[in-house]
Amino acid sequence: MLDRIYLSPPHLGRHELNYLHKAVEDNWVAPAGPNLTGFEADLCTFTGVGHAVALHSGTAAIHLGLRLLGVGPGDEVLCPSFTFVATANPIGYCGATPVFVDSEADTWNMCPVRLREAITDRLSKGKKLKALLLVHLYGMPAKLDELLAIAQEFDLPVLEDAAEALGSRYQGRPLGSFGEVSVFSFNGNKILTTSGGGALLTNRADYAAKALFWATQAKDAAPHYQHSEVGYNYRLSNLLAGIGRGQMELLEDRVKRRSEIFTWYKENLAGLPGLSVAPATELPGSRANRWLTTVLLNPAEPKDGASQTSATPESLRQHLETRNIESRPLWKPLHQQPLFADAPMYGGAVCEDLFARGLCLPSGTAMTDDDQRRVAKALREGLAA
Template sequence: MRSDEYDRLYLSPPHLGRHELNYVHKAIEDNWVAPAGPNIDGFERDLNQYVGTQHCVALSSGTAAIHLGLQLLGVGPGDEVLVPSFTFVATANPVCYLGAQPVFIDSEANTWNLCPMRLREALEERARRGKQAKAIIIVHLYGMPALLPELLEIAAEYGVPVLEDAAEALGSRHRGQALGSFGQVAVLSFNGNKIITTSGGGALLTNNGEYARQARWLSTQAKDPAPYYQHSAVGYNYRLSNILAGIGRGQMELIEERVKRRREIYALYHELMRDLPAVEVGPTEPAGTRSNRWLTTILLRPEHTERTPEELRQHLETHNIESRPLWKPLHLQPLFTSAAVYGGQVCADLFTRGLCLPSGSSMTDTDVRRVVKALQEML
């Protein structure tokens, strides 16, 4: 098959709906094109209502939200922050922005998220060295809820605050409670590949009013209350624009539809590959949780195939289908060769065996079958 015989299937393209233009046109008509305005206020209200938090600050990216969140938790030069190794580098980069050091923690095999046993091991071992972690970052990878009861209990036991990285997990829930509402601060991402998008953007969520006030201040260049430009602290240009917030408002009207469709896509992949012994579609949801299934992922079983994820990726490309390896663990990145790591074997194995498949909510069932058919040619 020639790669141009079919339209390209992308991994997770933007999926705009019916109402985004209404908010964008209104912003332009009213000349609200700056990083302030009614769309930002409305978008923050929408997110608070959906997630169940009291305060939301709309920002230019999820990375900006992590940066500010860590700063609000007091992270600074020389501090240590415990970070999952199995995540995108944007989770750890803001630790470095602040002059702190990431300490990487392995995954557990079921959800692929932060391992409670390894987290406790790291906290105990750092404590023996006289080092108290300044913060713990919990990531909900690919929209899958982490083992929150265990992780939050350990964090509370050691008195370490939690930043909840829900960048991939808007629409996911744990025992009915929305992810993004569990940490002292939490972050969302609205990058173009996320379950909803503002093209680029993010948000910081919290129930702490002072944190929210500080985040707004820092995100607008930390301007002091004065009739002239006075600054007593370093600030950032991190606020979301009113136009992009309008896209977000339209997207939020469709969030449950988007989650429903992503879950249907995962279920169809799972059904179509049920009898393919070389493939495991995962991870599986823990009891009492709902994943938004942002990306459907597979693991190859080496006992049933000698194929590699890279061979599958290249084969899918010949069918004009985009796929992507699972995250390369951060402790294996050249950037972090000197960082401490606890475990690492689980996430390294996941990276070696895993592949992300096209999962966008605009995919049809025929598109999913096309991907599976191409995989079956190799497996």
């Protein structure tokens, strides 16, 4: 049996052990300690954002971010449909309703045209729009100039979900630095991992202090346990933050390697019938971290003069499994999920088509050239079947 090739497994070096050993030696194993404050400082230095609060997940960071922006029962939050469910679930935690917006075909992120349509229609219906939650999907920068201009026009604060986009840049500026509140994820499959973890970033000191307060059970200033607000057990541990510190030292190398993997796929899969590596090109002046390399299939029915295939993402995924290779469909749009059956949706054709035709390929930075050749060979076999 060939060794399994995973989609995006953790990739640790020796750097992490230095911080972990130090934490154990000094008995700093709680959700406090020098690794934690050091990791937050590393994130601030990298992004240029003034404050960071390290948390146990990106989902927790989105939840606290929405609370900071005042989202509550009866409110609506604009959100892309084409994203992981963790983007939208915290909207429900706050008692608010997501308003889903379709993607545009260039970056697969939120469509500015559909966003404007959604805002004007919801306002005409007397709805209370509270925030814009935008995502950089698969590490590809969204069309921020257009999206942020619309948010400013309608006085909507922006929560930037950069969970998949650490190391990506827009107009030379790091993603995660554009929102009034921004979030990262350090889940085991991300380009930088702390096993599980996330962070909330903001330039507002009062927001950072409040997020830290809520994340540590909202303990009032008293010698005993006194609580006036609902809090959460959301803080990252000092041990896991040590892994993050070691990973930060390798981040630029990891981004470079993901880009090399993407380029190899793009060049070596170019001749396969009915398959294309996409989205192929970043926006001018931008850099995608290429967290996952994704492909689209052109179905057997003629489409824009492109070569076609009778293979589907699911048939290819199953064929890759027979070769012990993990792959995954693109995100299923949230407006198609039973959980959000009653949520408003604007557009839908673009993200529905992407889901119907797309597949994520193994993209881990520890992949070898032989691993990539195995994937390419399996794809050729699956397309020919």
